[in-house]
Amino acid sequence: MTRSYEIVVIGGGPAGLAAAIAARDAGCTSILVIERDRELGGILNQCIHNGFGLITFDEELTGPEYAARFEELALQGGIDVMLDAMVIDVSTDKLVTAVSLDEGMVFIQAQAIVLAMGCRERPRGALNIPGFRPAGIYSAGTAQRLVNIEGFMPGREVVILGSGDIGLIMARRMTLEGAHVACVAELMPYSGGLKRNIVQCLDDFGIPLLLSHTVVRIEGRKRVESVTIAEVDGKGSPIPGTETVYPCDTLLLSVGLIPENELSLAAGVELSPVTRGPVVNERLETTVDGIFAAGNVLHVHDLVDYVSQEAAVAGRNAAAYVGGGRGEDGVSMDIVVSDGIRYTVPQVVDPARMPDELTVRFRVDGVYESRFVSVYLDDERIYHRKRLIMAPGEMEQVILRQKDLLARPGVASISFKLEEA
């Protein structure tokens, strides 16, 4: 027996909740959020540190508090929730298959879907770090779950690889819970995390940050006994002779996040090889009509506030899709990126269908100081603003105005690039 909903949101974390709420606020009355955990909130439930909500609520909240705000709004009515339920398939026809202990296998026909499954962590195996495969190697998020949700410490002498925010946060967390963190090693010559976290999580505790370093060996048959850290050259290759052995019992890895894109693939949406999330247009709609995406499953974010903003756009558009169907197509243009810009979301823009103001989010591919972010329509530059500092770890945005595009019909390309002047 198949149920139907107008909108099915896959994932009940910050993206899913914000999308569902926005869809309801836009007038949709048939919304289902499917969440695999026993509670809503997604990854925020284990992010017990603060720094969330400065933009959304003008308050500094912890992850669980931020999640609770959205959960409260979502549960005010009009949004059904399935917990402890795993979506195992999404078809191109928007038939969603989920399984749960309580309800068994459930089929839901959706008119529109919002993909909000978040992301997963890159494991040791994907880096091929040589050595043994003992207990004590954890991705930072798994360690975070053990410490914050289960209440158990995964180790006492810790080395962290990767200076992304999760690694930095866990450096502090482990230290405060009684472990000793020897160092954080970072492959790149700059940190991937926020400045705030370098100061609050490393400097405050005297934990050294080893830039341009990586782990080249793991020792320990049953449990980690040591890791070897070496300096790397400009290409990221270990420099012989720079190896230092760090005795430890734990290696935490914060070496990259990857959108959980299995369902996206199942649904037949086109993925971007750069973000590894779906290619989307100005409505955050994927290449499959009526399937939208937002949050970390679309591209990995740094600030949950932007996740909520983005997801609200997806939710509103999903509601509009249900309300009015596909609507008139204009001419879609790919946004071409170059010269320091790694990707944009959305990747495709239809000037006729974009809102008055479209937020285009992007990331740069290195650390740039005093560069201009420039947007060109064909050869005409319509945006040119200086940024004092940009880094890969900090998502940026440009607001594109529809009137600028409509004023130039016949434009064939939109390009984003960094310029020195």
Add this chain to the structure above:
Amino acid sequence: MEAIHLTCIRCPRGCQLDVAVENGAVVSVTGNACKRGETYAQTEAVNPMRAVTSSVPVEGSATARMVSVKTACDVPKSKVREVVASLKGVTVSAPVAIGDVVVSDVCGTGVDIVATRSA
């Protein structure tokens, strides 16, 4: 006169602040993009403060083993370790609501430890 260089932590921008301190008081702050940065520098340069977040076990909850907690507002940076240590052995009993006081006036700071999730 002392020149202190700080990275502002009030928001993820991490503005680089240059603070001039004379006789234990802040004389000038530059480099901040907003008022929060200036306020931050006023204290960070002479009396650094920190929020502390942690977790404590909860009994009697069907949904959670641990409840996340935080200092209701910032405490002196020098007290952070002491504050966390004082949570050792502290447990709470369900039901717990966000904002419930778990420890009041922790370590004599005048600041409460409050729950940040329900259980």
Add this chain to the structure above:
Amino acid sequence: MYDVVIIGAGVSGAACARELSKRKLSICVLERDEDVCCGTSKANSAIVHAGFDAATGSLMARLNVRGSTLMGPLCADLGVDLHNIGSLVVCTDESSMPALEELRDRGAANGVEGLEIVSGERLHALEPNLADSVVAALWAPSASIVNPFQLNWALAENALENGVAFHFDTEVVGVVREDGAWSVHTPGETFRTRCVINAAGVYADVIHNMVSPDTMDIVPRRGQYFVLDTSAGRHVRHTVFQLPTKLGKGVLVTPTTAGNLLVGPTAEDIDDREGTDTTAEGIRELLAKAALSVKGIPFRETITSFSGLRAHRAEHDFLIGEVAGAPGFIDCAAIESPGLSAAPAIGEMVADIVDGILKPALRDDFIATRAGIPNVEWIGAKDWEALIAEDPAYGRVVCRCRKVTEAQIVSAIHHPLGARSLDGVKRRTEACMGRCQAGFCTPKIMEILDRELADLSFDGITKAGPGSELIVGRDKELDGGDRS
């Protein structure tokens, strides 16, 4: 007094145990690790070779072909995944064609059926992603891939069901002939027995040399591998071997029964019998060598690498037989490739030898079959729904990457010879073997182990037995320090 003590619960020991359990004998298996399948048996190519590679007339050749014949019915009886996908040995230059033909002829002499050399369009249609330099290949339709963890476990479990006792965390430290029988010494107790089967893998020589002055020398030969995500699992459709050259055996590329792509192994002779580490050199070697036979391998989809040791002997043949001067002590040694393929036949041969010594009667109540744990990853919705109707816990997915449900994990724990560690669950269910490499499911599996096993607490759970505990204590109970 036992009739038979088997040293080693890898696939050889388990195959011997199962075969011997068809007889009226008292049998026990002593395993130094925490579980079955902890040595070579868990870190190999998972291939059931057709049998053309081993030297004609060798024990390897005979047992490979026999084992390969027995494997189909055995896997069906024991609920083990076996996929008859065939194999290709590729040749990348014309001057090596005679070697390819020799291999075909050797295979025919060994009794392998269906071998033929293919090239051109037909080869390309069979395997589109072969390297452009491939000129021809030896096609062996009888080759298969198997789930080695399931096979080892199923053999052992079936043996247990038929009366064989298993002792884990039990290392054999001495074997002595006294009072007309064998005393097998372990740190805990001494086992008295009429026959000993030495199936101790890379330690078989150590055990053998305890009882015979005619020493055996086993060289641990390390093989490193990459495992690629299921997204790459169809990059080749058959097992692709490289023709051995002067530089040695090549590297194979193969699908696995779980749908991954496996690339490897290296072949490095080392001294350390515990040297199951991967190395930077080995990783580099695999990346380079795999490209010789298969193009465009999407190494970006690598999810893990591992290494295993084979028990290599200079003479390069199995050593199975009663040891001269040690009546009742039977070596089952030097079981390197094609050891997995030959396992059922090895069990037969060893049981035959024991029959000659002990002349036991056959049991009439031998339980020949065993049901495996259903796998929902590849079954259709209707079949999955039927499982949920029987047991709602099939509705809770625990390992997201491999779609392993709570019911399967609970089953893996409560099956005979059930899982007691994270790796134990992993080998029995595919959990933890996906692209996130247990990042998501570890805390959940720990919760289930804690709940299902009364003698295991959350913080006592190990990855792979004592010494590999995942947790070191509760929050705030460690004595750490910062340097500020």
